[in-house]
Amino acid sequence: MTAPAAADVAVIGAGVIGAACAWRLAERGLKVLVVEQGRPAGGSTGKSAAGVRAQFTTLTNILLSRHSIEEYASMPESGYHPGGYLLLVPDTQWTAHQEAVKLQRQLGVPTEQLTPAQAQAHATFDPGGLGGCTYCGTDGYVDAHGLTMAYVARARQAGARFQLDTAVTGIRRAAGVWQLRTTAGAVEAPLLVNAGGAWAGEVGDLAGLTIPVRPARRMVFTTGPLSLPRPLPMIFDLGSGVWLRSEGERVILGRADPADVGWREGMDWTWLEPTLEAAMARFPWLAEATLDRRASWWGYYEVTPDHQAIVGRLPGADGWLNACGFSGHGVMQAAAVARVIAQEVMGEPPFIDVTPLNSDRFARVPAATADIQV
Structure with missing residues:
Protein backbone atom coordinates (compact mmCIF):
# COMPACT_ATOMS: atom_id res chain seq x y z
CA MET A 1 0.00 0.00 0.00
CA THR A 2 1.18 3.51 -0.78
CA ALA A 3 1.68 5.72 2.26
CA PRO A 4 -0.60 8.78 2.43
CA ALA A 5 0.83 12.08 1.22
CA ALA A 6 1.54 14.05 4.38
CA ALA A 7 1.29 17.80 4.86
CA ASP A 8 0.83 20.36 7.61
CA VAL A 9 -2.12 21.89 5.74
CA ALA A 10 -4.31 20.45 3.00
CA VAL A 11 -5.98 23.13 0.89
CA ILE A 12 -8.96 22.00 -1.16
CA GLY A 13 -9.36 24.14 -4.27
CA ALA A 14 -6.93 26.05 -6.49
CA GLY A 15 -9.06 29.00 -7.45
CA VAL A 16 -7.79 32.43 -6.51
CA ILE A 17 -8.66 31.90 -2.82
CA GLY A 18 -6.99 28.50 -2.52
CA ALA A 19 -3.91 29.56 -4.47
CA ALA A 20 -3.45 32.71 -2.38
CA CYS A 21 -3.91 30.74 0.86
CA ALA A 22 -1.36 28.15 -0.31
CA TRP A 23 1.22 30.89 -0.85
CA ARG A 24 0.64 32.64 2.46
CA LEU A 25 0.74 29.34 4.36
CA ALA A 26 3.82 28.02 2.56
CA GLU A 27 5.77 31.24 3.10
CA ARG A 28 5.29 30.64 6.83
CA GLY A 29 7.31 27.44 6.46
CA LEU A 30 4.33 25.08 6.53
CA LYS A 31 4.17 21.99 4.36
CA VAL A 32 1.19 22.71 2.09
CA LEU A 33 -0.60 20.36 -0.30
CA VAL A 34 -3.31 21.74 -2.59
CA VAL A 35 -5.85 19.31 -4.04
CA GLU A 36 -7.77 20.62 -7.07
CA GLN A 37 -10.35 18.66 -9.06
CA GLY A 38 -9.42 20.49 -12.28
CA ARG A 39 -6.88 23.16 -13.10
CA PRO A 40 -6.03 26.42 -11.29
CA ALA A 41 -8.71 29.09 -11.87
CA GLY A 42 -10.76 26.49 -13.75
CA GLY A 43 -13.93 27.05 -11.72
CA SER A 44 -15.61 30.26 -10.60
CA THR A 45 -12.38 32.28 -10.68
CA GLY A 46 -11.74 31.89 -14.39
CA LYS A 47 -15.37 32.67 -15.26
CA SER A 48 -15.50 35.79 -13.12
CA ALA A 49 -16.00 39.30 -14.51
CA ALA A 50 -13.00 39.98 -12.23
CA GLY A 51 -14.22 43.25 -10.76
CA VAL A 52 -12.49 44.52 -7.61
CA ARG A 53 -13.99 47.19 -5.37
CA ALA A 54 -13.85 48.46 -1.84
CA GLN A 55 -17.27 50.13 -2.02
CA PHE A 56 -18.94 47.90 0.56
CA THR A 57 -21.24 48.76 3.45
CA THR A 58 -19.52 46.80 6.24
CA LEU A 59 -16.13 47.38 7.87
CA THR A 60 -14.87 43.83 7.36
CA ASN A 61 -15.67 43.73 3.65
CA ILE A 62 -14.25 47.19 3.05
CA LEU A 63 -10.94 46.28 4.67
CA LEU A 64 -10.67 42.86 3.00
CA SER A 65 -11.17 44.47 -0.41
CA ARG A 66 -9.01 47.54 0.21
CA HIS A 67 -6.00 45.50 1.33
CA SER A 68 -6.49 43.01 -1.49
CA ILE A 69 -6.61 45.74 -4.13
CA GLU A 70 -3.43 47.23 -2.70
CA GLU A 71 -1.70 43.86 -3.09
CA TYR A 72 -2.96 43.42 -6.67
CA ALA A 73 -1.68 46.89 -7.53
CA SER A 74 1.80 45.70 -6.51
CA MET A 75 1.61 42.57 -8.71
CA PRO A 76 2.20 43.13 -12.44
CA GLU A 77 0.82 39.63 -13.12
CA SER A 78 -2.58 40.60 -11.69
CA GLY A 79 -3.46 42.84 -14.62
CA TYR A 80 -4.95 45.30 -12.16
CA HIS A 81 -6.77 48.06 -14.02
CA TYR A 141 -10.81 44.83 -12.44
CA VAL A 142 -7.98 42.30 -12.70
CA ASP A 143 -6.94 39.37 -14.85
CA ALA A 144 -8.35 36.65 -12.58
CA HIS A 145 -6.51 33.82 -14.35
CA GLY A 146 -3.18 35.66 -14.37
CA LEU A 147 -3.60 36.57 -10.71
CA THR A 148 -4.31 32.98 -9.72
CA MET A 149 -1.36 31.61 -11.67
CA ALA A 150 0.89 34.19 -9.99
CA TYR A 151 -0.22 32.90 -6.59
CA VAL A 152 0.31 29.30 -7.74
CA ALA A 153 3.87 30.19 -8.84
CA ARG A 154 4.61 31.94 -5.54
CA ALA A 155 3.18 29.03 -3.56
CA ARG A 156 5.28 26.51 -5.46
CA GLN A 157 8.38 28.63 -5.02
CA ALA A 158 7.70 28.62 -1.28
CA GLY A 159 7.43 24.82 -1.32
CA ALA A 160 3.71 24.12 -1.74
CA ARG A 161 2.68 21.11 -3.80
CA PHE A 162 -0.33 20.95 -6.12
CA GLN A 163 -2.25 17.78 -7.01
CA LEU A 164 -4.28 18.85 -10.05
CA ASP A 165 -7.04 16.93 -11.83
CA THR A 166 -7.59 15.22 -8.49
CA ALA A 167 -11.03 14.87 -6.91
CA VAL A 168 -11.56 14.48 -3.18
CA THR A 169 -13.94 11.55 -2.62
CA GLY A 170 -13.94 11.25 1.16
CA ILE A 171 -12.86 13.14 4.29
CA ARG A 172 -12.70 12.07 7.91
CA ARG A 173 -10.96 13.13 11.11
CA ALA A 174 -8.93 10.46 12.90
CA ALA A 175 -5.93 10.43 15.22
CA GLY A 176 -5.71 14.22 15.14
CA VAL A 177 -5.46 14.55 11.34
CA TRP A 178 -7.78 15.06 8.42
CA GLN A 179 -7.67 12.02 6.17
CA LEU A 180 -8.59 12.74 2.57
CA ARG A 181 -9.42 10.04 0.09
CA THR A 182 -8.70 11.31 -3.44
CA THR A 183 -8.53 9.93 -6.96
CA ALA A 184 -4.72 10.20 -6.71
CA GLY A 185 -4.37 8.50 -3.34
CA ALA A 186 -4.67 9.36 0.33
CA VAL A 187 -3.69 12.68 1.94
CA GLU A 188 -3.23 13.38 5.64
CA ALA A 189 -2.89 16.75 7.35
CA PRO A 190 -3.80 18.08 10.80
CA LEU A 191 -5.19 21.25 9.20
CA LEU A 192 -7.59 21.61 6.27
CA VAL A 193 -8.62 24.77 4.41
CA ASN A 194 -11.90 24.50 2.51
CA ALA A 195 -11.43 26.80 -0.50
CA GLY A 196 -13.74 24.74 -2.69
CA GLY A 197 -15.66 27.67 -4.18
CA ALA A 198 -19.09 26.64 -5.46
CA TRP A 199 -18.22 23.09 -4.38
CA ALA A 200 -17.42 24.09 -0.77
CA GLY A 201 -20.73 22.79 0.55
CA GLU A 202 -20.07 19.42 -1.03
CA VAL A 203 -16.57 19.39 0.48
CA GLY A 204 -18.23 19.79 3.87
CA ASP A 205 -20.69 16.99 3.06
CA LEU A 206 -17.77 14.61 2.50
CA ALA A 207 -16.74 15.19 6.11
CA GLY A 208 -20.28 15.13 7.50
CA LEU A 209 -20.16 18.89 8.10
CA THR A 210 -22.72 21.51 7.16
CA ILE A 211 -21.15 24.34 5.16
CA PRO A 212 -24.04 26.47 3.81
CA VAL A 213 -22.61 27.20 0.35
CA ARG A 214 -24.43 26.40 -2.88
CA THR A 304 -24.41 31.61 1.29
CA PRO A 305 -27.78 32.39 2.95
CA ASP A 306 -26.73 36.00 3.65
CA HIS A 307 -24.48 36.39 0.59
CA GLN A 308 -21.42 36.90 2.79
CA ALA A 309 -18.26 34.81 2.86
CA ILE A 310 -17.46 32.14 5.46
CA VAL A 311 -13.95 32.71 6.81
CA GLY A 312 -12.12 31.14 9.74
CA ARG A 313 -12.19 28.05 11.94
CA LEU A 314 -15.28 25.87 12.02
CA PRO A 315 -16.54 25.33 15.58
CA GLY A 316 -16.69 21.68 16.51
CA ALA A 317 -14.34 20.57 13.73
CA ASP A 318 -10.78 20.74 15.01
CA GLY A 319 -8.30 21.90 12.39
CA TRP A 320 -10.93 22.83 9.78
CA LEU A 321 -10.84 26.36 8.33
CA ASN A 322 -13.22 27.80 5.77
CA ALA A 323 -12.37 30.32 3.06
CA CYS A 324 -15.44 30.02 0.88
CA GLY A 325 -18.93 31.31 0.12
CA PHE A 326 -17.77 34.67 -1.22
CA SER A 327 -20.94 35.25 -3.27
CA GLY A 328 -19.08 37.08 -6.04
CA HIS A 329 -16.43 38.69 -3.82
CA GLY A 330 -13.69 36.05 -4.04
CA VAL A 331 -11.42 37.76 -6.56
CA MET A 332 -11.96 41.05 -4.73
CA GLN A 333 -10.83 39.72 -1.36
CA ALA A 334 -8.51 36.76 -1.95
CA ALA A 335 -5.26 38.51 -1.03
CA ALA A 336 -6.40 39.71 2.38
CA VAL A 337 -8.32 36.53 3.19
CA ALA A 338 -5.18 34.47 2.55
CA ARG A 339 -3.26 36.57 5.08
CA VAL A 340 -6.05 36.13 7.63
CA ILE A 341 -6.13 32.34 7.15
CA ALA A 342 -2.35 32.11 7.57
CA GLN A 343 -2.51 34.19 10.74
CA GLU A 344 -5.29 32.04 12.19
CA VAL A 345 -3.30 28.89 11.41
CA MET A 346 -0.25 30.35 13.14
CA GLY A 347 -2.29 31.37 16.19
CA GLU A 348 -1.86 35.09 15.54
CA PRO A 349 -4.58 37.75 15.78
CA PRO A 350 -5.82 38.38 12.21
CA PHE A 351 -4.92 41.83 10.88
CA ILE A 352 -8.60 42.20 9.94
CA ASP A 353 -11.32 41.05 12.33
CA VAL A 354 -13.33 38.49 10.38
CA THR A 355 -15.60 37.54 13.27
CA PRO A 356 -18.66 38.76 11.30
CA LEU A 357 -17.77 36.17 8.64
CA ASN A 358 -17.39 33.21 11.01
CA SER A 359 -19.72 30.31 10.29
CA ASP A 360 -21.38 30.38 13.70
CA ARG A 361 -23.25 33.53 12.65
CA PHE A 362 -25.87 31.34 10.99
CA ALA A 363 -26.98 30.22 14.46
CA ARG A 364 -27.50 33.85 15.51
CA VAL A 365 -30.65 35.93 15.13
CA PRO A 366 -30.86 38.19 13.22
CA ALA A 367 -28.62 37.05 10.36
CA ALA A 368 -25.71 39.20 9.18
CA THR A 369 -26.63 42.08 6.89
CA ALA A 370 -26.11 41.39 3.20
CA ASP A 371 -23.80 43.63 1.19
CA ILE A 372 -23.73 44.72 -2.45
CA GLN A 373 -23.31 41.61 -4.58
CA VAL A 374 -21.60 42.59 -7.84
Whole structure:
Protein backbone atom coordinates (compact mmCIF):
# COMPACT_ATOMS: atom_id res chain seq x y z
CA MET A 1 0.00 0.00 0.00
CA THR A 2 1.18 3.51 -0.78
CA ALA A 3 1.68 5.72 2.26
CA PRO A 4 -0.60 8.78 2.43
CA ALA A 5 0.83 12.08 1.22
CA ALA A 6 1.54 14.05 4.38
CA ALA A 7 1.29 17.80 4.86
CA ASP A 8 0.83 20.36 7.61
CA VAL A 9 -2.12 21.89 5.74
CA ALA A 10 -4.31 20.45 3.00
CA VAL A 11 -5.98 23.13 0.89
CA ILE A 12 -8.96 22.00 -1.16
CA GLY A 13 -9.36 24.14 -4.27
CA ALA A 14 -6.93 26.05 -6.49
CA GLY A 15 -9.06 29.00 -7.45
CA VAL A 16 -7.79 32.43 -6.51
CA ILE A 17 -8.66 31.90 -2.82
CA GLY A 18 -6.99 28.50 -2.52
CA ALA A 19 -3.91 29.56 -4.47
CA ALA A 20 -3.45 32.71 -2.38
CA CYS A 21 -3.91 30.74 0.86
CA ALA A 22 -1.36 28.15 -0.31
CA TRP A 23 1.22 30.89 -0.85
CA ARG A 24 0.64 32.64 2.46
CA LEU A 25 0.74 29.34 4.36
CA ALA A 26 3.82 28.02 2.56
CA GLU A 27 5.77 31.24 3.10
CA ARG A 28 5.29 30.64 6.83
CA GLY A 29 7.31 27.44 6.46
CA LEU A 30 4.33 25.08 6.53
CA LYS A 31 4.17 21.99 4.36
CA VAL A 32 1.19 22.71 2.09
CA LEU A 33 -0.60 20.36 -0.30
CA VAL A 34 -3.31 21.74 -2.59
CA VAL A 35 -5.85 19.31 -4.04
CA GLU A 36 -7.77 20.62 -7.07
CA GLN A 37 -10.35 18.66 -9.06
CA GLY A 38 -9.42 20.49 -12.28
CA ARG A 39 -6.88 23.16 -13.10
CA PRO A 40 -6.03 26.42 -11.29
CA ALA A 41 -8.71 29.09 -11.87
CA GLY A 42 -10.76 26.49 -13.75
CA GLY A 43 -13.93 27.05 -11.72
CA SER A 44 -15.61 30.26 -10.60
CA THR A 45 -12.38 32.28 -10.68
CA GLY A 46 -11.74 31.89 -14.39
CA LYS A 47 -15.37 32.67 -15.26
CA SER A 48 -15.50 35.79 -13.12
CA ALA A 49 -16.00 39.30 -14.51
CA ALA A 50 -13.00 39.98 -12.23
CA GLY A 51 -14.22 43.25 -10.76
CA VAL A 52 -12.49 44.52 -7.61
CA ARG A 53 -13.99 47.19 -5.37
CA ALA A 54 -13.85 48.46 -1.84
CA GLN A 55 -17.27 50.13 -2.02
CA PHE A 56 -18.94 47.90 0.56
CA THR A 57 -21.24 48.76 3.45
CA THR A 58 -19.52 46.80 6.24
CA LEU A 59 -16.13 47.38 7.87
CA THR A 60 -14.87 43.83 7.36
CA ASN A 61 -15.67 43.73 3.65
CA ILE A 62 -14.25 47.19 3.05
CA LEU A 63 -10.94 46.28 4.67
CA LEU A 64 -10.67 42.86 3.00
CA SER A 65 -11.17 44.47 -0.41
CA ARG A 66 -9.01 47.54 0.21
CA HIS A 67 -6.00 45.50 1.33
CA SER A 68 -6.49 43.01 -1.49
CA ILE A 69 -6.61 45.74 -4.13
CA GLU A 70 -3.43 47.23 -2.70
CA GLU A 71 -1.70 43.86 -3.09
CA TYR A 72 -2.96 43.42 -6.67
CA ALA A 73 -1.68 46.89 -7.53
CA SER A 74 1.80 45.70 -6.51
CA MET A 75 1.61 42.57 -8.71
CA PRO A 76 2.20 43.13 -12.44
CA GLU A 77 0.82 39.63 -13.12
CA SER A 78 -2.58 40.60 -11.69
CA GLY A 79 -3.46 42.84 -14.62
CA TYR A 80 -4.95 45.30 -12.16
CA HIS A 81 -6.77 48.06 -14.02
CA PRO A 82 -8.09 50.92 -11.85
CA GLY A 83 -10.92 51.75 -14.22
CA GLY A 84 -13.25 52.69 -11.37
CA TYR A 85 -16.62 51.53 -10.08
CA LEU A 86 -19.69 53.73 -10.50
CA LEU A 87 -22.71 52.85 -8.35
CA LEU A 88 -26.12 54.23 -9.33
CA VAL A 89 -28.19 54.44 -6.15
CA PRO A 90 -32.01 54.71 -6.04
CA ASP A 91 -33.74 57.40 -3.95
CA THR A 92 -34.85 54.79 -1.43
CA GLN A 93 -31.29 53.64 -0.73
CA TRP A 94 -29.42 56.93 -0.92
CA THR A 95 -29.50 57.92 2.77
CA ALA A 96 -28.14 54.55 3.92
CA HIS A 97 -25.61 54.53 1.09
CA GLN A 98 -24.17 57.87 2.19
CA GLU A 99 -23.44 56.33 5.60
CA ALA A 100 -21.50 53.57 3.85
CA VAL A 101 -19.47 56.19 1.99
CA LYS A 102 -18.53 57.85 5.29
CA LEU A 103 -17.26 54.50 6.58
CA GLN A 104 -15.34 53.82 3.37
CA ARG A 105 -13.59 57.18 3.61
CA GLN A 106 -12.75 56.65 7.29
CA LEU A 107 -11.07 53.38 6.24
CA GLY A 108 -8.97 55.00 3.53
CA VAL A 109 -11.12 54.32 0.46
CA PRO A 110 -11.31 57.42 -1.79
CA THR A 111 -15.02 57.16 -2.66
CA GLU A 112 -16.65 60.22 -4.20
CA GLN A 113 -20.30 61.22 -3.90
CA LEU A 114 -21.73 62.50 -7.16
CA THR A 115 -25.02 63.82 -8.38
CA PRO A 116 -26.45 61.91 -11.35
CA ALA A 117 -25.52 64.90 -13.51
CA GLN A 118 -21.91 64.82 -12.32
CA ALA A 119 -21.73 61.06 -12.87
CA GLN A 120 -22.48 61.57 -16.56
CA ALA A 121 -18.79 62.43 -16.89
CA HIS A 122 -18.11 58.70 -16.46
CA ALA A 123 -21.01 57.27 -18.48
CA THR A 124 -24.24 58.23 -20.20
CA PHE A 125 -27.36 56.93 -18.44
CA ASP A 126 -30.96 57.82 -17.65
CA PRO A 127 -30.95 59.41 -14.15
CA GLY A 128 -34.60 58.64 -13.39
CA GLY A 129 -35.27 57.50 -9.83
CA LEU A 130 -31.70 57.95 -8.61
CA GLY A 131 -30.88 59.63 -5.31
CA GLY A 132 -27.20 59.91 -6.14
CA CYS A 133 -24.10 58.06 -7.34
CA THR A 134 -20.74 57.07 -5.91
CA TYR A 135 -17.46 56.50 -7.69
CA CYS A 136 -14.11 55.11 -6.58
CA GLY A 137 -11.18 55.38 -8.97
CA THR A 138 -9.07 52.70 -7.27
CA ASP A 139 -11.78 50.10 -7.88
CA GLY A 140 -11.61 48.33 -11.22
CA TYR A 141 -10.81 44.83 -12.44
CA VAL A 142 -7.98 42.30 -12.70
CA ASP A 143 -6.94 39.37 -14.85
CA ALA A 144 -8.35 36.65 -12.58
CA HIS A 145 -6.51 33.82 -14.35
CA GLY A 146 -3.18 35.66 -14.37
CA LEU A 147 -3.60 36.57 -10.71
CA THR A 148 -4.31 32.98 -9.72
CA MET A 149 -1.36 31.61 -11.67
CA ALA A 150 0.89 34.19 -9.99
CA TYR A 151 -0.22 32.90 -6.59
CA VAL A 152 0.31 29.30 -7.74
CA ALA A 153 3.87 30.19 -8.84
CA ARG A 154 4.61 31.94 -5.54
CA ALA A 155 3.18 29.03 -3.56
CA ARG A 156 5.28 26.51 -5.46
CA GLN A 157 8.38 28.63 -5.02
CA ALA A 158 7.70 28.62 -1.28
CA GLY A 159 7.43 24.82 -1.32
CA ALA A 160 3.71 24.12 -1.74
CA ARG A 161 2.68 21.11 -3.80
CA PHE A 162 -0.33 20.95 -6.12
CA GLN A 163 -2.25 17.78 -7.01
CA LEU A 164 -4.28 18.85 -10.05
CA ASP A 165 -7.04 16.93 -11.83
CA THR A 166 -7.59 15.22 -8.49
CA ALA A 167 -11.03 14.87 -6.91
CA VAL A 168 -11.56 14.48 -3.18
CA THR A 169 -13.94 11.55 -2.62
CA GLY A 170 -13.94 11.25 1.16
CA ILE A 171 -12.86 13.14 4.29
CA ARG A 172 -12.70 12.07 7.91
CA ARG A 173 -10.96 13.13 11.11
CA ALA A 174 -8.93 10.46 12.90
CA ALA A 175 -5.93 10.43 15.22
CA GLY A 176 -5.71 14.22 15.14
CA VAL A 177 -5.46 14.55 11.34
CA TRP A 178 -7.78 15.06 8.42
CA GLN A 179 -7.67 12.02 6.17
CA LEU A 180 -8.59 12.74 2.57
CA ARG A 181 -9.42 10.04 0.09
CA THR A 182 -8.70 11.31 -3.44
CA THR A 183 -8.53 9.93 -6.96
CA ALA A 184 -4.72 10.20 -6.71
CA GLY A 185 -4.37 8.50 -3.34
CA ALA A 186 -4.67 9.36 0.33
CA VAL A 187 -3.69 12.68 1.94
CA GLU A 188 -3.23 13.38 5.64
CA ALA A 189 -2.89 16.75 7.35
CA PRO A 190 -3.80 18.08 10.80
CA LEU A 191 -5.19 21.25 9.20
CA LEU A 192 -7.59 21.61 6.27
CA VAL A 193 -8.62 24.77 4.41
CA ASN A 194 -11.90 24.50 2.51
CA ALA A 195 -11.43 26.80 -0.50
CA GLY A 196 -13.74 24.74 -2.69
CA GLY A 197 -15.66 27.67 -4.18
CA ALA A 198 -19.09 26.64 -5.46
CA TRP A 199 -18.22 23.09 -4.38
CA ALA A 200 -17.42 24.09 -0.77
CA GLY A 201 -20.73 22.79 0.55
CA GLU A 202 -20.07 19.42 -1.03
CA VAL A 203 -16.57 19.39 0.48
CA GLY A 204 -18.23 19.79 3.87
CA ASP A 205 -20.69 16.99 3.06
CA LEU A 206 -17.77 14.61 2.50
CA ALA A 207 -16.74 15.19 6.11
CA GLY A 208 -20.28 15.13 7.50
CA LEU A 209 -20.16 18.89 8.10
CA THR A 210 -22.72 21.51 7.16
CA ILE A 211 -21.15 24.34 5.16
CA PRO A 212 -24.04 26.47 3.81
CA VAL A 213 -22.61 27.20 0.35
CA ARG A 214 -24.43 26.40 -2.88
CA PRO A 215 -23.80 27.16 -6.55
CA ALA A 216 -25.67 29.87 -8.43
CA ARG A 217 -25.28 30.25 -12.19
CA ARG A 218 -24.46 33.68 -13.61
CA MET A 219 -24.47 34.89 -17.22
CA VAL A 220 -22.08 37.40 -18.77
CA PHE A 221 -23.38 38.79 -22.05
CA THR A 222 -20.95 40.41 -24.50
CA THR A 223 -21.81 43.00 -27.15
CA GLY A 224 -20.18 43.40 -30.51
CA PRO A 225 -17.76 46.32 -30.99
CA LEU A 226 -19.21 49.68 -29.95
CA SER A 227 -18.14 53.24 -30.62
CA LEU A 228 -18.29 54.87 -27.19
CA PRO A 229 -16.95 58.35 -26.30
CA ARG A 230 -14.87 56.84 -23.47
CA PRO A 231 -14.32 53.45 -21.83
CA LEU A 232 -16.95 52.59 -19.26
CA PRO A 233 -15.98 51.90 -15.66
CA MET A 234 -17.72 49.02 -13.94
CA ILE A 235 -21.23 50.41 -13.43
CA PHE A 236 -23.76 48.83 -11.09
CA ASP A 237 -27.38 49.99 -11.06
CA LEU A 238 -28.47 49.05 -7.54
CA GLY A 239 -32.13 49.41 -8.41
CA SER A 240 -32.30 46.91 -11.27
CA GLY A 241 -29.25 44.81 -10.44
CA VAL A 242 -27.75 45.39 -13.90
CA TRP A 243 -23.99 45.78 -14.16
CA LEU A 244 -21.77 46.52 -17.16
CA ARG A 245 -18.30 47.69 -18.11
CA SER A 246 -16.08 48.09 -21.14
CA GLU A 247 -13.99 45.16 -22.31
CA GLY A 248 -11.85 46.59 -25.09
CA GLU A 249 -14.21 47.79 -27.83
CA ARG A 250 -17.05 45.75 -26.38
CA VAL A 251 -19.26 45.94 -23.32
CA ILE A 252 -19.91 43.03 -20.98
CA LEU A 253 -23.04 43.05 -18.85
CA GLY A 254 -25.11 40.88 -16.58
CA ARG A 255 -27.83 40.68 -13.96
CA ALA A 256 -28.29 38.00 -11.31
CA ASP A 257 -31.27 35.67 -11.63
CA PRO A 258 -32.13 34.80 -8.00
CA ALA A 259 -33.93 31.64 -9.12
CA ASP A 260 -30.91 30.26 -11.01
CA VAL A 261 -29.38 28.12 -8.27
CA GLY A 262 -27.94 24.62 -8.32
CA TRP A 263 -25.76 22.76 -10.80
CA ARG A 264 -27.24 24.11 -14.01
CA GLU A 265 -24.88 24.27 -16.96
CA GLY A 266 -24.62 26.32 -20.15
CA MET A 267 -25.90 29.72 -21.22
CA ASP A 268 -29.47 30.56 -20.26
CA TRP A 269 -30.47 32.61 -23.28
CA THR A 270 -33.97 33.10 -21.85
CA TRP A 271 -32.35 35.41 -19.29
CA LEU A 272 -31.03 37.70 -22.04
CA GLU A 273 -34.34 39.50 -22.67
CA PRO A 274 -35.08 40.47 -19.03
CA THR A 275 -31.45 41.52 -18.61
CA LEU A 276 -31.49 43.73 -21.71
CA GLU A 277 -34.90 45.17 -20.83
CA ALA A 278 -33.62 46.33 -17.45
CA ALA A 279 -30.30 47.48 -18.91
CA MET A 280 -31.80 49.54 -21.74
CA ALA A 281 -34.14 51.33 -19.33
CA ARG A 282 -31.03 52.80 -17.67
CA PHE A 283 -28.68 52.78 -20.68
CA PRO A 284 -30.83 53.51 -23.77
CA TRP A 285 -27.75 53.53 -26.05
CA LEU A 286 -27.55 49.74 -25.64
CA ALA A 287 -30.42 49.50 -28.11
CA GLU A 288 -27.84 50.11 -30.86
CA ALA A 289 -25.57 47.29 -29.69
CA THR A 290 -25.29 43.84 -31.22
CA LEU A 291 -24.75 40.68 -29.19
CA ASP A 292 -21.77 38.38 -29.63
CA ARG A 293 -23.10 35.01 -28.47
CA ARG A 294 -19.78 33.25 -28.93
CA ALA A 295 -18.00 35.74 -26.65
CA SER A 296 -20.65 35.49 -23.90
CA TRP A 297 -20.10 33.04 -21.06
CA TRP A 298 -21.46 31.62 -17.82
CA GLY A 299 -20.02 30.55 -14.49
CA TYR A 300 -20.91 29.82 -10.89
CA TYR A 301 -21.17 32.09 -7.90
CA GLU A 302 -20.70 30.38 -4.52
CA VAL A 303 -23.52 31.77 -2.39
CA THR A 304 -24.41 31.61 1.29
CA PRO A 305 -27.78 32.39 2.95
CA ASP A 306 -26.73 36.00 3.65
CA HIS A 307 -24.48 36.39 0.59
CA GLN A 308 -21.42 36.90 2.79
CA ALA A 309 -18.26 34.81 2.86
CA ILE A 310 -17.46 32.14 5.46
CA VAL A 311 -13.95 32.71 6.81
CA GLY A 312 -12.12 31.14 9.74
CA ARG A 313 -12.19 28.05 11.94
CA LEU A 314 -15.28 25.87 12.02
CA PRO A 315 -16.54 25.33 15.58
CA GLY A 316 -16.69 21.68 16.51
CA ALA A 317 -14.34 20.57 13.73
CA ASP A 318 -10.78 20.74 15.01
CA GLY A 319 -8.30 21.90 12.39
CA TRP A 320 -10.93 22.83 9.78
CA LEU A 321 -10.84 26.36 8.33
CA ASN A 322 -13.22 27.80 5.77
CA ALA A 323 -12.37 30.32 3.06
CA CYS A 324 -15.44 30.02 0.88
CA GLY A 325 -18.93 31.31 0.12
CA PHE A 326 -17.77 34.67 -1.22
CA SER A 327 -20.94 35.25 -3.27
CA GLY A 328 -19.08 37.08 -6.04
CA HIS A 329 -16.43 38.69 -3.82
CA GLY A 330 -13.69 36.05 -4.04
CA VAL A 331 -11.42 37.76 -6.56
CA MET A 332 -11.96 41.05 -4.73
CA GLN A 333 -10.83 39.72 -1.36
CA ALA A 334 -8.51 36.76 -1.95
CA ALA A 335 -5.26 38.51 -1.03
CA ALA A 336 -6.40 39.71 2.38
CA VAL A 337 -8.32 36.53 3.19
CA ALA A 338 -5.18 34.47 2.55
CA ARG A 339 -3.26 36.57 5.08
CA VAL A 340 -6.05 36.13 7.63
CA ILE A 341 -6.13 32.34 7.15
CA ALA A 342 -2.35 32.11 7.57
CA GLN A 343 -2.51 34.19 10.74
CA GLU A 344 -5.29 32.04 12.19
CA VAL A 345 -3.30 28.89 11.41
CA MET A 346 -0.25 30.35 13.14
CA GLY A 347 -2.29 31.37 16.19
CA GLU A 348 -1.86 35.09 15.54
CA PRO A 349 -4.58 37.75 15.78
CA PRO A 350 -5.82 38.38 12.21
CA PHE A 351 -4.92 41.83 10.88
CA ILE A 352 -8.60 42.20 9.94
CA ASP A 353 -11.32 41.05 12.33
CA VAL A 354 -13.33 38.49 10.38
CA THR A 355 -15.60 37.54 13.27
CA PRO A 356 -18.66 38.76 11.30
CA LEU A 357 -17.77 36.17 8.64
CA ASN A 358 -17.39 33.21 11.01
CA SER A 359 -19.72 30.31 10.29
CA ASP A 360 -21.38 30.38 13.70
CA ARG A 361 -23.25 33.53 12.65
CA PHE A 362 -25.87 31.34 10.99
CA ALA A 363 -26.98 30.22 14.46
CA ARG A 364 -27.50 33.85 15.51
CA VAL A 365 -30.65 35.93 15.13
CA PRO A 366 -30.86 38.19 13.22
CA ALA A 367 -28.62 37.05 10.36
CA ALA A 368 -25.71 39.20 9.18
CA THR A 369 -26.63 42.08 6.89
CA ALA A 370 -26.11 41.39 3.20
CA ASP A 371 -23.80 43.63 1.19
CA ILE A 372 -23.73 44.72 -2.45
CA GLN A 373 -23.31 41.61 -4.58
CA VAL A 374 -21.60 42.59 -7.84
